[in-house]
Amino acid sequence: MARIEHFNNPNAPKPNSIVVAVTVFVQDEQGRVLLIQRTDNGLWALPGGAQDFGEYIAETAVRETREETGVEIEVTGVVGIYTNPNHVVEYSDGEVRQQFSICFRGRYIGGKPTTSDESSAVRWVPQDELNHLTVHPSTRLRIDHGFEGLTDPYIG
Template sequence: MPMGSYLSRLRELVGDMDLLLVAASVLVFDEQDRLLLHHRTDNDKWGIPGGYLEPGELVEEAARREVMEETGLTLGKLELFGIYSGPERQVKLPNGHRISNFKTVFMCREFYGKPTSETVDGESKDVRFFSLQEIPDNFFEAQRHILEDLRSGLKPPFIK
């Protein structure tokens, strides 16, 4: 979760105060029903591509932009997977700042391009598809609830 220009400016104004931030992520699946993950540079964990909205940005635009920035893929049709909020979504960032996330998660099975970690923003060490049974042990804990919902067998969308 790199600090974008909006978040950096906000932090300058409020210091270490807890912030409520709006985020978007996408569960991207390939034709073998494997999930796309990226090995994050900020915390050295594997995670679901996504990030924070900029002021005036639509949540779907942010989801598409973040996936492009982190994986190099252009997404096709997005479907709502879930909306997550509440005390369980409070996290402490590697820099020590605390935030509460309001996150919209989409699913996508239609994409263009080839996944790559060689993107402009440098947020990804590696980008790969994994079966749900082979998710790396060093998966980003703050996103584990999304995997649990995905594996639950229940029909989305999840509102929590």
């Protein structure tokens, strides 16, 4: 399913749903962040996705990271909660979702970066290479907050 990101766009369609979702900021031993290139829009992003019924939210973070990247993690904290009402995602099935995402901090346990149906590329990216990738501003904010290592989570 295709998706269009609307960010601070006064002509964006009005949202018709909010879904509990997660992203995960995880670094390897060299301090690189794990990113995927999304198959639905081609942008580079943190792994993540929607919570399933019957899951604790931290389980969602672990599952989505494994499914999209082949990497095993454990959740160690919260980077932030991102709820910008000026960021909506329009899907080809008619859903228009207002952003609601909890960005978790994860610890790399194991596994090798592997693509999936949702990721055309998976790689560990050094902070100094981020400007060379096409990353949505909302995702970049999460990545920057992850690298900052704030003691309190961002709420916004």
